[in-house]
Amino acid sequence: MKRYSVFAIAREALRQHQGWNRAWASPEPRSKYDVIIVGAGGHGLATAYYLGKNFGITNVAVIEKGWLGGGNTGRNTTIIRSNYLQDPSAAIYEKSRSLYETMSQDLNYNVMFSPRGVLMLAQTEHEVRGYKRTAQANALQGVTTEFVDAKRVKEICPIMNTDGPRYPVLGGLWQARGGTARHDAVAWGYARACSDMGMHIIQQCEVKGVTTDGGKVTGVSTTKGDIGCDKLGMVVAGHASHLAQMAGFQLPIESVALQALVSEPIKPCMDIVVMANTVHGYLSQSDKGEMVIGGGTDGYNNYTQRGSFHHVEETVRALVETFPMLAQLKMLRQWGGIVDVTGDRSPILSKTPVDGCFVNCGWGTGGFKAIPGSGWAMAELMAKGHSPLTEEFTMNRFRHGKFIDESVAAGVAH
Amino acid sequence: MLMLHCPNCGRDVDETDLHAGGEAHLRREGAEASAEAFEDYLFMRKNPKGVHFERWHHTFGCGKWFHAARDTATLEVFGTYSAQTSEPPKEIIDRIAEKRPNWSWESDT
Numbered sequence: 001m002k003r004y005s006v007f008a009i010a011r012e013a014l015r016q017h018q019g020w021n022r023a024w025a026s027p028e029p030r031s032k033y034d035v036i037i038v039g040a041g042g043h044g045l046a047t048a049y050y051l052g053k054n055f056g057i058t059n060v061a062v063i064e065k066g067w068l069g070g071g072n073t074g075r076n077t078t079i080i081r082s083n084y085l086q087d088p089s090a091a092i093y094e095k096s097r098s099l100y101e102t103m104s105q106d107l108n109y110n111v112m113f114s115p116r117g118v119l120m121l122a123q124t125e126h127e128v129r130g131y132k133r134t135a136q137a138n139a140l141q142g143v144t145t146e147f148v149d150a151k152r153v154k155e156i157c158p159i160m161n162t163d164g165p166r167y168p169v170l171g172g173l174w175q176a177r178g179g180t181a182r183h184d185a186v187a188w189g190y191a192r193a194c195s196d197m198g199m200h201i202i203q204q205c206e207v208k209g210v211t212t213d214g215g216k217v218t219g220v221s222t223t224k225g226d227i228g229c230d231k232l233g234m235v236v237a238g239h240a241s242h243l244a245q246m247a248g249f250q251l252p253i254e255s256v257a258l259q260a261l262v263s264e265p266i267k268p269c270m271d272i273v274v275m276a277n278t279v280h281g282y283l284s285q286s287d288k289g290e291m292v293i294g295g296g297t298d299g300y301n302n303y304t305q306r307g308s309f310h311h312v313e314e315t316v317r318a319l320v321e322t323f324p325m326l327a328q329l330k331m332l333r334q335w336g337g338i339v340d341v342t343g344d345r346s347p348i349l350s351k352t353p354v355d356g357c358f359v360n361c362g363w364g365t366g367g368f369k370a371i372p373g374s375g376w377a378m379a380e381l382m383a384k385g386h387s388p389l390t391e392e393f394t395m396n397r398f399r400h401g402k403f404i405d406e407s408v409a410a411g412v413a414h
Numbered sequence: 415m416l417m418l419h420c421p422n423c424g425r426d427v428d429e430t431d432l433h434a435g436g437e438a439h440l441r442r443e444g445a446e447a448s449a450e451a452f453e454d455y456l457f458m459r460k461n462p463k464g465v466h467f468e469r470w471h472h473t474f475g476c477g478k479w480f481h482a483a484r485d486t487a488t489l490e491v492f493g494t495y496s497a498q499t500s501e502p503p504k505e506i507i508d509r510i511a512e513k514r515p516n517w518s519w520e521s522d523t
C-alpha cells in the first residue's frame with residue numbers, strides 16, 4: 001500500500017495526480033475462506049481489520065450486497081460519544097471513542113475525527129436527574145463527562161434559545177471529547193487497510209443462504225455462487241433478522257426506519273453537537289456548513305430505507321423552538337436507513353445456535369460511534385471464542401433477564 | 415404516508431392517527447411458563463423482510479386495536495382485520511398467497 005502523506009500529495013501534484021493507486025481491490029470470490037463477514041458496513045469492515053491486525057487472520061472475505069458503506073454507516077449523523085449508563089456499555093463505547101482518537105494515524109486515512117464536544121440537553125426535571133446520575137456513573141467508569149447548568153450551556157452554544165416556553169433548557173450532560181467523524185472515510189479507511197492485508201472485499205454480492213453441516217456453519221450461498229468458510233460473522237444491521245432466518249434462528253430485533261436531513265450550507269455557527277432527547281432532535285454543523293439534523297424512528301417494521309414524512313416535520317418543529325435561526329434555512333436532502341432495535345437498546349455481539357456462526361447487530365440508532373470498539377471486540381470473539389468486551393452482550397441475555405438497559409441513554413436516535 | 419383501513423370504525427386513516435403495536439398473533443404466556451417461552455413472547459420477533467402481520471391502535475380515532483397484513487420490503491398493504499382472532503382470515507391469506515407465490519401461512523408460523 002502506498003502511504004498517504006503530505007509528500008505524496010506534493011509528488012502527485014507535480015505529475016498530474018497520475019500515480020494514485022486504487023484504495024482497495026475488487027477481486028472475484030475464492031471458493032473458501034477462513035472467515036466470511038457478511039456486510040461491509042463499518043462494523044463488518046472493522047471486524048475484518050482487527051481479525052487481521054490483532055490476530056493475524058487474513059484469509060477473510062467481506063461480502064456486501066450493495067456498495068461498501070452504503071448501509072447505515074453512510075447514512076448516519078456521525079455522533080460519537082460514550083456517556084452511557086451501564087458498565088458494559090461504558091466499556092465498549094469508551095474503547096471505541098478512544099480508538100477514534102487515533103484512527104486516522106492507525107489507518108493512514110483521514111477520518112476527520114473531530115472531538116468538538118457533545119451536549120445532551122436536559123429540558124425536564126426528570127432529565128436533569130437522569131443526566132446527573134449518568135455523570136456520576138461515568139465518573140466511576142472513568143468516562144469524562146460533567147453536568148453543566150443552563151448558563152454554561154448558553155456559553156458553549158450561543159445560538160441556542162435556552163428559555164423556550166415549553167421546554168426551557170435546564171442544563172446538560174457535556175462530554176468534551178465526544179464529537180463527529182466522516183462516516184464514508186471510516187468505511188473507506190478500513191476497506192483500504194483490509195485490502196492491503198490481502199482480504200477480499202466483494203461488493204454487489206448478496207448472501208441468499210447459509211449452509212450448515214451437523215449444526216456447524218460451512219459457508220454461504222450468494223449471487224456470485226457458493227462460498228465456503230470455517231467461521232461466519234453476520235454484521236448486517238437492519239438485515240440481522242433476515243440473515244438469522246437463513247441460518248435457522250431468531251433474534252430479539254425489530255427493523256425500523258430512522259431518518260436524517262441536512263440544510264443548505266451556511267457560515268460556521270455551531271461548533272459542538274447538541275442532542276435534545278425530550279423533543280427528539282439532534283443537530284451539528286458539517287465541515288461544508290450544512291446543519292445535520294436527526295430525529296426519532298418510525299414505529300413500524302420496515303426494510304425500505306424510506307421513512308414517514310411526518311417524523312421529519314416533528315423533528316424540525318421541535319428543533320426550531322430551541323434553535324430559532326433554523327427556521328430561516330432551506331432543507332437540502334433527507335434520507336432513511338433501516339436500524340436494528342433490541343428490547344434494551346443495547347447491541348448483540350454473540351455466538352449463535354449455529355456453531356462457528358457469530359452475530360454483531362442491534363446497534364440500532366447509535367452504532368456509528370461504536371464501530372472501532374465493536375470491530376475490536378467482535379474480532380476477539382470470533383478468533384478466541386470469547387472477549388471481555390462482549391461477555392454481557394449475548395443474544396440470550398433477554399431469556400435470563402440480564403438486560404443492559406440503555407433506554408434512557410439511547411432511547412432517542414443518535 | 416402509510417394509510418390503513420380501520421375495521422372497527424370503518425374509516426381510512428393516516429398513520430399519524432395510529433400507533434404501531436408490533437408483531438401480531440403472539441401467544442401470551444402465563445406465570446407458569448418457562449424462561450424460553452417468556453423470551454419468545456416478550457422479545458423474539460420474526461421481523462421478516464416481506465409479509466408481516468402486525469397490531470395497530472387507532473389512537474386518535476375510535477381507540478380500538480386492529481390487525482394489518484403488510485409487506486415490509488415494499489410497504490404494500492394486503493388488508494386489515496379484526497384483532498379478535500388468533501390467525502388472519504382466509505381471504506387475507508389467499509390474497510397474499512396470490513401475490514407472493516413463495517409465501518404460505520404454514521411456513522410463516
Ligand SMILES: Cc1cc2nc3c(=O)[nH]c(=O)nc-3n(C[C@H](O)[C@H](O)[C@H](O)COP(=O)(O)OP(=O)(O)OC[C@H]3O[C@@H](n4cnc5c(N)ncnc54)[C@H](O)[C@@H]3O)c2cc1C
Nearest residue numbers: 039041042043065071072073076079207337367368369414
Ligand atoms: C439516519 C441515521 C442516523 C444515525 N445517526 C447516528 C449517530 O449520530 N451516531 C451513531 O453512533 N450512530 C448513528 N446511527 C446508527 C449507525 O448508523 C449504525 O448503528 C451503524 O452504522 C451500523 O453499522 P453496521 O456496519 O452494523 O451496518 P451497515 O452500515 O448498515 O452495514 C450493513 C451492511 O450489510 C449489508 N447487507 C445486508 N444484507 C446483506 C446480505 N444478505 N448480503 C450481503 N450484504 C448484506 C448492507 O448492504 C450494509 O451495507 C444512525 C443511523 C441512521 C439510519
Ligand SMILES: [Zn+2]
Nearest residue numbers: 420423472476
Ligand atoms: Zn377506528
